[in-house]
Amino acid sequence: MTRALASWALTALMLLIVLAALEFVEHAGRLGWAGLNGEAAWSRFNSQIAAANIGIYAHMLTGAVITVLAPLQLIPVIRRRLPALHRWSGRVLVVLALxxxxxxxxxxxxQGTIGGAHMSVAFAIYGLLVLLCAVQTIRHARARHWLDHRDWALRLFLLAIGSWLYRVHYAIWEPLTGRAGMDFSFTGWFDQVNLWAFYLPYLALLELALMRQGRGLFGRARA
Structure with a gap:
């Protein structure tokens, strides 16, 4: 595949992801905004703890934005022809990811999660990885370590679309199996598997691809 063709293919893939995620983005953004404005009393996410409500609804609103922004950051023509836009939108992406x-x-x-301790642990690790990748992406950009910046940006991209992927797995699995392994309390066997499957396998595949380039887990050793 030529470089130009690969660039167009990547652009098409990123735009397809954005289009496919728009329904999720609209729902999460609308609920997050309503929650922050005290207009989501009906939501099952509501807590008696005000700080917990601020946290979850800010998470939804900013998460919706990064689901769209992260794929757009990877479009080659934007990076090449609009570098200032790429840099500033990257800074916005990192802040929103944090x-x-x-x-x-x-x-x-x-508050804890609806699925109990297992869900809380899986989602907490996911959240910590989001923080790590956001910090590392901007740190390597500022240090002009461009290959490391690219690698961490790819990790951040996968995590940024993770909440959407979590729902995509359900959207595929439910009609195929008639809700096999699913429970309304999110404690079915499929629910338990999906707690990890929406981000760890994708990150593992990325690391394998980077290792084939002689990189992989966390870039070059530096003096």
């Missing part, structure tokens, strides 16, 4: 991660973690710490 809010997303911290918001979700605060809710888990203060």
């Amino acid at each position: 809010v997303t991660g911290l918001g979700g973690l605060s809710y888990i710490a203060l």
Whole structure:
């Protein structure tokens, strides 16, 4: 595949992801905004703890934005022809990713998740990885370690679309199996598997691809 063709293919894939995620983005963004404005009393996410509500609804709102923004950051023509836009939107993405991660973690710490301890642990690790990748992405950009910046940006991209992927797995599995392994309390065997399957396998595949390039887990050793 030529470089130009690969660029167009990547652009098409990123735009397809954005289009496919729009329904989720609209729902999460609308609920997050309503919750922050005190207009989501009907939501099952509501807590008696005000700080937990702020955390989860900020998580939803900023999470919706990064679901769209992360794929757009990877479009080659934007990086090449609009570098200032790429840099500033990257800074916005990192800040929103930090809010997303911290918001979700605060809710888990203060309220816990509907699926119990297993869900809380899986989602907490996911949130910590979001924070790690956001910090590392901007740190390597500022240090002009461009290959490391790219690798961490790819990890952040996979995590940024993770909440959407979590729901995609259900959207595929439910009609195929008639809700096999699913429970309304999110404690069925499929629910338990999906707590990890929406991010760990994708990250593992990325690391394998990076290792084939002689990189992989966390880039070059530096003096």
